[in-house]
Amino acid sequence: MTENTDSYEQNRTKFIQNALIDGKKQNIYIDESGIIRSVGTDIGKEFRSEAECIIDASGMVAIPGLVNTHTHAAMSLLRGYADDMHLQEWLSEKIWPLEAHLTGEDVYWGTKLASLEMIRSGTTSFNDMYFFMKDAARAVDESGIRATFCHGFIDFDSPEKRENEIAATKDLVSHIKSLQNPRLKAAVGPHAPYTVSREGLEWCAEFSETEDIMLHIHLSETEGEVEGCIEKHGMRPAAFLDSCGCLSEHTLAAHCCWLDDDECRLLGSRNVSVSHNPSSNMKLAVKRALPYQALKDAGVNITLGTDGCSSNNNLDMFEEMKFAALLQKFFWNSDTLLPADEAFSMATSNGAKALGVSTGTIQEGLPADIVLIDTATPSMVPMHNCVSNIVYSCSGGAVDTVICDGRILMSDKTIPGEAEILGKAQEIASQLVERANNPQ
Numbered sequence: 001m002t003e004n005t006d007s008y009e010q011n012r013t014k015f016i017q018n019a020l021i022d023g024k025k026q027n028i029y030i031d032e033s034g035i036i037r038s039v040g041t042d043i044g045k046e047f048r049s050e051a052e053c054i055i056d057a058s059g060m061v062a063i064p065g066l067v068n069t070h071t072h073a074a075m076s077l078l079r080g081y082a083d084d085m086h087l088q089e090w091l092s093e094k095i096w097p098l099e100a101h102l103t104g105e106d107v108y109w110g111t112k113l114a115s116l117e118m119i120r121s122g123t124t125s126f127n128d129m130y131f132f133m134k135d136a137a138r139a140v141d142e143s144g145i146r147a148t149f150c151h152g153f154i155d156f157d158s159p160e161k162r163e164n165e166i167a168a169t170k171d172l173v174s175h176i177k178s179l180q181n182p183r184l185k186a187a188v189g190p191h192a193p194y195t196v197s198r199e200g201l202e203w204c205a206e207f208s209e210t211e212d213i214m215l216h217i218h219l220s221e222t223e224g225e226v227e228g229c230i231e232k233h234g235m236r237p238a239a240f241l242d243s244c245g246c247l248s249e250h251t252l253a254a255h256c257c258w259l260d261d262d263e264c265r266l267l268g269s270r271n272v273s274v275s276h277n278p279s280s281n282m283k284l285a286v287k288r289a290l291p292y293q294a295l296k297d298a299g300v301n302i303t304l305g306t307d308g309c310s311s312n313n314n315l316d317m318f319e320e321m322k323f324a325a326l327l328q329k330f331f332w333n334s335d336t337l338l339p340a341d342e343a344f345s346m347a348t349s350n351g352a353k354a355l356g357v358s359t360g361t362i363q364e365g366l367p368a369d370i371v372l373i374d375t376a377t378p379s380m381v382p383m384h385n386c387v388s389n390i391v392y393s394c395s396g397g398a399v400d401t402v403i404c405d406g407r408i409l410m411s412d413k414t415i416p417g418e419a420e421i422l423g424k425a426q427e428i429a430s431q432l433v434e435r436a437n438n439p440q
């Protein structure tokens with residue numbers, strides 16, 4: 001319950017009282033610049049009387065905002081458009097032909113819808129790869145959450161396409177940097193080793209290095225991709241990427257289902273972060289799960305992502321934590337693999353580290369990205385183990401309040417402007433499919 005109705009604004013000091021953190025009732029004081037100034041059981045009167053807004057979190061658990069490290073946000077418009085297909089046919093026969101008709105306005109509204117869904121389910125940061133990304137950035141800025149944007153770089157060995165992709169990437173990166181908004185970051189996004197030429201990959205690696213930005217790529221999602229890479233380049237995909245300079249501490253590799261042990265060690269030695277996308281991998285039946293134990297043994301930072309809405313089909317990171325823990329146990333036939341606390345770290349601190357954002361924990365001096373989960377809901381009762389309930393039993397629907405960068409984005413499960421976004425996204429999605437079916 002929030003006492004002050006004007007609390008959606010930033011620049012108002014906030015006092016969150018009686019939130020459950022690590023099993024104890026604690027208070028959090030957020031200053032006017034959105035930074036957590038104090039957190040603990042004993043902070044009280046002086047901060048409470050100073051605060052312009054009091055948030056009563058009695059009966060709520062406070063967790064850091066969740067971090068989705070791999071998605072294509074505007075694909076929310078394609079939710080349910082093409083299901084139950086083989087991956088390559090799904091991409092080349094349904095998704096890419098529809099995407100050829102996308103406009104900046106589509107991406108804007110698709111990203112508004114995705115941001116809304118992420119806020120509702122407790123995500124405050126995401127890593128996005130798509131097209132018309134200036135429009136995506138505008139949508140995210142308005143939504144109040146954080147994101148890293150890259151243009152999906154696809155040149156298919158064509159020098160002309162490569163020049164276009166280089167120009168689009170440079171344009172996006174300079175645009176995002178010029179906004180100087182700490183919530184919005186730029187990245188370079190070579191789509192995958194099978195859609196980008198060696199020259200394109202080398203350019204992306206160098207650009208990520210000189211601009212000091214993340215390199216976001218799909219890696220070894222399918223077995224066919226690995227075979228194709230060996231045939232074309234005489235190397236497995238990770239070795240090929242390494243030979244192009246694409247593996248470094250800037251790199252975030254999504255999927256990584258078909259890595260062998262040597263590739264896991266290579267990623268570890270290059271300080272690469274990976275994004276596990278269990279829902280998408282199961283839905284598209286990629287036939288192998290991310291080699292979690294081998295990556296962990298190699299010291300790789302393992303994070304969690306939903307992938308796009310047309311292979312998931314939602315953006316709920318609570319579901320994703322559960323699927324990660326279940327898929328690993330099932331596929332590798334190990335009931336102790338990926339316990340709940342590790343799934344929770346993947347979705348919070350590990351994700352924040354990969355995206356280079358200083359959130360992911362509720363800690364003094366860090367930006368306030370805080371999610372309050374209502375415990376007065378059946379799936380949170382009883383509370384033998386809070387992290388277990390968060391990972392295995394509740395879902396994004398239990399989220400009551402979301403704060404990002406010190407600003408309240410959802411309170412009492414209410415997000416201002418939600419109805420307009422839902423209506424407009426439905427309209428825009430229908431028009432997109434109509435255009436694709438009846439090209440001029």
Ligand SMILES: C[C@H]1O[C@@H](n2cnc3c(N)ncnc32)[C@H](O)[C@@H]1O
Nearest residue numbers: 072095099129130152218307308311
């Ligand atoms: C950025 C590009 O990535 C595509 N895309 C979306 N999901 C996947 C996936 N699971 N594997 C490969 N590419 C994907 C988008 O459809 C877009 O074309």
Ligand SMILES: [Zn+2]
Nearest residue numbers: 218254307308
């Ligand atoms: Zn993807």
